[in-house]
Amino acid sequence: MSTPQDLRYTKDHEWLRADGSVGITQFAQDQLGDVVFVELPEVGRTLKQGEAFGVVESVKSVSDLYSPVSGKIAKVNQELVDHPELINQDPYGVGWIIALEGVDDAEAAGLLDATAYEAEQEGGH
DSSP states (O other): OOOOTTOEEOTTSEEEOTTSEEEEOHHHHHHHOSEEEEEOOOTTOEEOTTOEEEEEEESSOEEEEEOSSOEEEEEEOTHHHHOTTHHHHOTTTTTOOEEEESOOHHHHHTSBOHHHHHHHHHTTO
């Protein structure tokens, strides 16, 4: 799967869509393996850029999820409670994790574009 060009990325393998939705990348879910549990945050919580907001647990490991930008949690993907495998099946679509509102545009602009994110992966990070 190629890296979607319309998203912004963090070095920690989270993505941000222009509508404020956030998830983890194809690379991240490949590294995790089969996702078996997702801990979702409370709607209405305000996050700072880089703040942990939840946990993804796989058969291999447990990883914190970090907010790519500051904003307020407007929605969480409740489907992941019963179907955490959606992150593996479609990390850029139905596997989204949270949606933020009031996103800091300057922070979003500072994230990696698809080309820079792919270069990070090729660099072995």
